[in-house]
Amino acid sequence: AWAEEAVFYHIYPLGLLDAPLRNDHKSEPVERLLKLIDPQEGWLAHLQELGVTAVYFGPLFESTTHGYDTVDYGVVDRRLGTNDTLRRVVREFKRHHIRVVFDGVFNHVGEKFFAMQDILEKRESSQYKTWIDGLKFGPHGKIDYNCWGGFKFLPKLNLKEPAVAKHLLDKVRYWIEHFELDGLRLDAADCVDLAFLRTLREHCYALKRSFWLMGEIIHGDYNRWANAYTLHSVTNYEVYKGLWSSCNDKNMFELGHSMQRQFQTEAGKYYGLYLYNFADNHDVNRVISTLKNRVHVFPLHILLFTIPGIPSIYYGSEFGVQGKKGVGSPPGYDDAPLRPALTMAECVGGKPPRFHPDLVPVIQKVAKIRSESAALKQGSYHTVHIASEVFAFARVHESEMVVVAINISGFEKTIPLQLSKVAGLTSIPMGPQSKLVDVLNNGDSFGLLDAEEEVTIYPTWGRILKLTL
Structure with a gap:
């Protein structure tokens, strides 16, 4: 129930905290995460002033590049710090009454994941050969397997394999018990085995009854994933698109149609669900860069905080930070412009055209109005x-x-x-x-x-x- 009343803030730590694009897997950990709770940096105070009650952290655990190529689910990415670093950060957020949600990247792993490394070394003799979905051994050392999005450096886990499920569930238990975690956002949830999601729901409920599960779903019937048996919520990409597209096309009928289809009294397709609403995130262009008329950012955010669902702000977008996929990014890192390094000092002191400082007080006001209204929540x-x-x-x-x-x-x-x-x-x-x-x-x-x-x-x-x- 806590998530239904929450205002989320979405942080992509590797980007915000200016971590190297690649992990060398040998350097000493750098405690960049501590910047989030450093009073001189000002992030925690800013979130409280903004009206944020929950934070969703993008990938935090050991990976090679962007965080979604997991190497070890039990160790914090050395570019961000250590497990103790993360524990300190989470405890400080919770001390300020901000709940914490992690990214659960369970559909696929990175090539350096221990099971994949064992398979590459031992091939048919590997005890982990059932861990990777669709694994096939060919002549002359060739190997094939299912992966996410056609990217071979993201091999898909076989979530129907009991040993894989146990490995992941044990890590979730560790996260809940060690980091006092409040919820998970399931990456690529449309690709995740539904039976595993049901098991995950039962597992988390047994460990912490208030635990919240939200899935990344772009297309399809959200009821398939968000229901009493699998996830509590999913990303509402239909409304994400309607928010900016209705403004750009001067066609509020688009968003109005979505609202009626989804929530109009008991006939609404998702009546009774609390879907996760957002104006932008780490995978799509910044909203200020998407809108044809930037002043539309004001009515858009009034809508974001008053329509049915759970509102979320992507870090920096409350200041009007710009960013388009592939524009000015290093080769092979098209998403880098969406995930920039930022400091609170440059955001607060920022001026147009890079920043849009007038948006922050608007968000503060509508967040407060929502917090005081049962009707809006x-x-x-x-x-x-x-x-x-x-x-x-x-x-x-x-x-x-x-x-x-x-x-x-x-x-x-x-x-x-x-x-x-x-x-x-x-x-x-x-x-x-x-x-x-x-x-x-x-x-x-x-x-x-x-x-x-x-x-x-x-x-x-x-x-x-x-x-x-």
Whole structure:
């Protein structure tokens, strides 16, 4: 239940902390992770001021390059520090009431993973030959196996092999017990065996009942992975795309359609699920680089914190950090521009065009509004009004109702709310004395009967209207 009310901050440690692109697997550990809790660096204080209650860390364990080519699930990547380093960091985050989620990269490993190395050395004689999916030995020393994305340096684990499952589950137990972990994000979850996910869910529940599992899913029916038996949540890529695309195309019907399809009362396809919402992440272009009109970053983030689901901010994007895949990156590291090294000093002091400093206070405000509203965290969803550049919807929890109205145009827009005609809102007591108070804009107030006829929304901005009886 904690994740349903959380505001996440997504950190890609190898990038943020300026780790070398490659691990030489022999250097002494460098405790870069400690920068995250160093008061002089300012990251922890910033997260608290932003309203963050949970952090999702990208890959932390020993790997050769980007972290998703795991070498050892039990040892922190030497480019980031040691196991004791990570334990100190997690404990400090939790002391500041911020929960911690790790990346669980269980679909595949790196070539230097011990089982793969044993197979390459001993071939058919290796005791680990059942650990790699689709493994085949050919003549003249050739070897073939399934891998992720066609990349042979990412051999796919055979999760149906009991010894593999035990190895991974033992590491998860260690992470929970040693690091006091609160949850896992499952990388490439669409490729992970569903039976393994069920076993993982049972295993984690037995160790820690509040443990949360979220999977990276890009396409398909999210119910296949997020349900009572496998994962609690998945990445909502449909809404990720709708957030920026609706702005770029001046077509709020796209996002409105997704909201209705996913969450409109009990008919919504994902009604009752709390999906993981985001504007960008370590795999896609930074949102400020995706938007045609950068001022749309404001209504977009109002939406991110008020639509159904769990909002997440990718490190640096609250400052408008830019980045496009493959633009200015070293050969073979197309994702590097999405995962830059940053310091809080340069972010706070940053100016356009590299940074967008006005976004931070907006996120702080909408995060606070969300934290104080059960309707925005847990409420049902009801479409109120959609036009090409205007979108309004209501969130309802018990007797609390909040109406969100967004305007992406460069001019004021006036719309009728007509809440009395919206299906699903008839149970809310709305009398002639009722008012809608705008908690986003200094308490602007509208009589409910007047709002039936018209509410004006500022350009490229929005209103968050709370019903007062």
